[in-house]
Amino acid sequence: MSHHIKPSSVDTYLSGICQQLEPYYPAVRDARKSPIVHRTLEGCKRLRGSPTSRKRALTVDDLRTVVNHYKASVSHNDLLFVAMLLTGFFGLMRLGELTTPDDITLLNPRKITSRSSVKITDGDYSFFLPGHKADRFFEGNTILIRSNISTDINPVLHFRAYINSRDNTFPLSSELWLTSDGKVPTRSFFMQRLRFFFATNVGGQSMRAGGATLLAELGVAPHLIQATGRWASQTFQIYIRKNPVLLQALIYANPSSFKSFFK
Incomplete structure (x- = not known):
């Protein structure tokens, strides 16, 4: 057991099997929770378990590398990427809260942030996040990001530069984050640009x-x-x-x- 499949996956598969069988065998979950099954899974996790591979956290120096690279660029997509990166970092955001899935069938329109929710001042900017991974009831949260006095990177300036480009290019569109072709950026759009600067040990969760x-x-x-x-x-x-x-x-x-x- 667990020679060709991770123990954690076995656990998940058993739960799925129970869900399918429960209408026909109401006591199937009792068997799933039995001591012998529990101990067998625990033993497999000890014998065959593999360490979790975690992406390293981005640092301010990493941000500075990206910002300095694009400091002279007026490309809309460059401004978008920098604004997303800084917003994700200083707002502790998941990549999925800033982008849409590459698989369009997984797209949930209710999670797309609206441009109309944005508020910008000289010292901060905010927008309404309509839904996220931990928000089961779609109550939403307001993301507030201030000028960061602890670093030499000012996310407000870069967000404002992106907003100016976005509003001039797509004044009638409702979405906050838009690429130069008028579409909400996908995960691959962001990751391809991130890979230009960093190795594979940096991922979407590295911002958060x-x-x-x-x-x-x-x-x-x-x-x-x-x-x-x-x-x-x-x-x-x-x-x-x-x-x-x-x-x-x-x-x-x-x-x-x-x-x-x-x-």
Whole structure:
């Protein structure tokens, strides 16, 4: 068992099988939860389990590399990419909240951010995120990003540059994020540009992890990072434990808040 398939996948498959059989065999989940099945799966995870491969968190130096590369560009897609990257980093956003899936059948129009929700001032910008992974009821959240005094990178300036280009090019379109061909950017659009700068150990989740790590290094309390990133309580604690860079930043930058958070 688990010679040709990951133990975690076996667990998932068993749950799916139970769901299919339950209408005909109501007690099937009792068998699924039996001690012998549970212990067998635990043993497989110990014997055949593989470590989780996690993407590294982006750093401010990484952002600076990208920003400096595009600083003289007036290309709409370049402005879009930089604005998305900085928004994802400083807003602790998932890549899926900024892009659409490459597979159009997975597209959910309710999750597309509207241009009309954007508000910009000299010191910050905000927009309404209509739905995300942890928002089961589509209540939405307002994403607020301020001029970052802790770094030399000002996300507001780059967002404003993109908005000016977007409004001049597509004044009648409703979507916030648009490529030069008038379509909402896909995951592959973003990742192809990210791959130009970084190796495969950097991925879409690297923005979110990097932003959270920066806040931790600045001494922001864990519960505030959790709220900013829209994590559920249990999910955030698991996320911290599985991201050693973020964990160390929290421990050494704000030890008292870190200890109280896990009481």
